[in-house]
Amino acid sequence: MHDELSTLFDQFDRGRLSRRQLLKALGFAVAVSPAVAMAQGQRRAGPPPDTTPARLPFAPTGWQTVLLDHFTCEVENHETEAAYYNALMNWAVRSDSARDAVLDIGDWGGLVIRGGFHPTAAALAAEKAQYERMSAQAAKRGFKMGPFVPRKAKFTGFAWGIEPWNAKTVEAELRKRGLNPVAENHGDFESFHVKDPDGFDVQITNGNKMNRRRTPAHGKLKVADPFAHTDWKTIWLDHISFEVPDYKRSVAFYQALLGWKPGQDTGNQNQVEIGNVGDAIIRTFSRPGQPPAKGANIGHIAFGITPFDPDQVKEGLEKRGLRAQVDTGPGGGDIHSSVYKSYHTTTPNGFDLQISSTTMATRDAGAVANKGSR
Numbered sequence: 144m145h146d147e148l149s150t151l152f153d154q155f156d157r158g159r160l161s162r163r164q165l166l167k168a169l170g171f172a173v174a175v176s177p178a179v180a181m182a183q184g185q186r187r188a189g190p191p192p193d194t195t196p197a198r199l200p201f202a203p204t205g206w207q208t209v210l211l212d213h214f215t216c217e218v219e220n221h222e223t224e225a226a227y228y229n230a231l232m233n234w235a236v237r238s239d240s241a242r243d244a245v246l247d248i249g250d251w252g253g254l255v256i257r258g259g260f261h262p263t264a265a266a267l268a269a270e271k272a273q274y275e276r277m278s279a280q281a282a283k284r285g286f287k288m289g290p291f292v293p294r295k296a297k298f299t300g301f302a303w304g305i306e307p308w309n310a311k312t313v314e315a316e317l318r319k320r321g322l323n324p325v326a327e328n329h330g331d332f333e334s335f336h337v338k339d340p341d342g343f344d345v346q347i348t349n350g351n352k353m354n355r356r357r358t359p360a361h362g363k364l365k366v367a368d369p370f371a372h373t374d375w376k377t378i379w380l381d382h383i384s385f386e387v388p389d390y391k392r393s394v395a396f397y398q399a400l401l402g403w404k405p406g407q408d409t410g411n412q413n414q415v416e417i418g419n420v421g422d423a424i425i426r427t428f429s430r431p432g433q434p435p436a437k438g439a440n441i442g443h444i445a446f447g448i449t450p451f452d453p454d455q456v457k458e459g460l461e462k463r464g465l466r467a468q469v470d471t472g473p474g475g476g477d478i479h480s481s482v483y484k485s486y487h488t489t490t491p492n493g494f495d496l497q498i499s500s501t502t503m504a505t506r507d508a509g510a511v512a513n514k515g516s517r
Contacts, residue, residue, distance in 0.1 A: 192410025
């Protein structure tokens with residue numbers, strides 16, 4: 144039963160199983176083994192979780208995060224991934240080479256997509272075998288899972304602009320905290336790379352809205368558009384699903400280093416505010432019978448878009464042959480009337496992309512809706 148539940152949660156996390164399907168399957172599983180139920184916002188029976196925050200790992204820097212400079216993603220084929228984001232999300236291509244592509248996320252963020260990532264044959268075989276087991280179990284219960292899409296994408300780092308900035312001071316403060324900064328500078332762009340507690344690459348930069356993306360992005364891709372462009376504009380970083388072995392430790396690290404503001408601790412996650420840039424759900428998945436995974440991982444990223452009409456967004460995804468899986472938060476409900484409105488879809492290299500109605504003005508409602516979510 145532990146293996147079966149672990150598979151259920153994994154398929155839900157990967158977007159291959161809807162919340163309704165998960166709950167239906169869990170209802171079956173709970174009838175067999177009630178002690179191991181844990182779903183959207185549900186926890187195993189027992190004492191309340193320990194929500195005491197972790198001690199800060201070092202003295203707060205006093206820095207504030209003012210910009211998502213960029214995400215870094217490794218995929219098998221960077222051209223197809225870049226073309227997908229360009230057409231679906233209207234992220235402008237700033238540059239493209241044989242190795243990578245750089246895209247602008249609106250006028251407030253960026254994405255560096257590097258090609259050549261290849262999951263091991265063993266990892267792909269294990270992933271497919273797990274999917275086939277789950278698919279067979281789902282069929283016995285009367286529902287059909289979506290097609291198998293191997294994940295050939297991995298986010299390996301993110302870069303944040305901070306204030307105040309003075310390169311010598313920033314370097315000294317990082318060294319004082321034992322973070323061993325590595326400089327990366329290009330012209331008037333200054334930055335330092337450090338590692339978080341789980342080895343994830345964190346780049347700290349002098350970027351802000353005044354000194355980054357000052358010129359139009361006129362890059363061209365070497366592949367054709369995969370489908371017609373939407374009219375969507377990406378306006379908000381709804382949340383990063385940041386999966387770590389010890390969420391309390393990671394929350395304390397980013398709070399002390401970058402000034403991220405913790406929200407409510409639910410016992411397995413905390414949705415933190417990244418200044419006026421967006422949010423991150425820092426979470427630990429403890430599946431029955433298994434220890435937390437090692438290292439940090441970005442399971443999915445949610446972006447707020449405009450215009451967002453639930454029916455039109457769903458139609459826009461499906462007429463392009465893309466998955467449109469409803470996600471209205473742990474409370475569920477109809478997407479037309481729920482507080483939180485979003486769809487999950489999948490990129491060509493198998494990454495889970497979430498598209499929502501959340502904006503900076505409605506971020507609090509989104510945070511409330513996501514409390515306890517997986």
